[in-house]
Amino acid sequence: MSHSTNCSPITSTKKHGSMKGPYSVQCGAADARISCVPQSPRLYSTMTVNTTQSTSTSGSPLKLEHATLEDIPELIEVWYNAFDTPDMLAIWPNTPGVRQWWDQANRHDMLHKPREKYLKVVDTRNGRIAAYAKWSLETAEERGPRFPPWHSDMDPERNDAFIEGLEIGRARLVGGKKNFYLDMLGTHTDYRKMGAARMLIGWGCQMADQEGAFAYIDASAEGRPVYEKFGFVDRSDSARSAAGLASMVREPRN
Structure with a gap:
């Protein structure tokens, strides 16, 4: 999913309900969300960001970096700012409980799914996160369930x-x-x-080319022109279009 670029794929509630571990932890208060998931001393990041392309050549203050566990609260803020539309909020309501759910889901993936790569673009002038992306460097079958069981504030x-x-x-x-x-x-x-967005898209395309992989995105109308510049082609099946998102594919370039 990507806005200005928008995101998304999932599995059913039945599959979600079979998951173990941090996803099964339930918390009662939004301010307790950090303690809801067991902490781990493991460092997140098994792939190095190409710093030679991390800063805009035009003198932009934006820099590409790996996101960390400490960034999760701000990533959630960016998500709700970027996806503040009726369609997205109907799926992921902006409630304390759903924010808590996002915290657990992101934390679990950072700690336990090494091929799920969280990246951020930081404004070096003030430290703010300008944008973020999650690249899944594996197939849907390798990844397994995308999300934990739905929160009670959601419509399953x-x-x-x-x-x-x-x-x-x-x-x-x-x-x-x-x-x-x-x-x-x-x-x-x-x-x-x-x-x-271009920095975040470019990173994933570079990884895909290095490993000879196709790249795939469910793109919003606003984001399609950006993806097309990276070689993505709209191959949507109009009969199955989800919430107006386009199925876009990019072939590997060796």
Whole structure:
């Protein structure tokens, strides 16, 4: 999912409900969300950001870095700023409980899924996160369930239908092929059209080319022109379009 670029694929509630570990932890208060998930001393980051491309050549103050556990609260703020639309808020309501759910989901993936790469673009003038992305450097089958069980503030039938529609599109176009998925990309409204999204997209495309993988994205109408500049092609099946998102594929360039 990506806004200015928007994101998404999922699995059903049944599959989500079978998951173990941090996802099963339930918390009672929003201010307790950090303690809801067991902490781990493991460092997150198994792939180095190419710092030679991390700063805009035009003198931009924006810099590309790996996101860390400490960034999660701000990543959630950026998400709700970037995806502040009726369609997205119907799926992920902006409630304390759902924010807590996002905290657990992001924390679990950073700690336990080394091929799920969280990246951020930072404004070096003030330390703010301008944008972030989550690249899944594995197939849907390798990744397993994308999200934990839905929070009680969510509509499980709506969410399942939305996510399953996205998964069907990905399977139709790149199923059986090595492919990387831009699971999420959001840019804060204060930093639109400053090149942050391009930095995040470019990183994933470079990784895909290095490993000979297709790249896939469920793109919003606003984001499609940006993706096209990186070689993504809209191959949507209009009969299965989810929330107006386009199924876009990029072939590996060796």
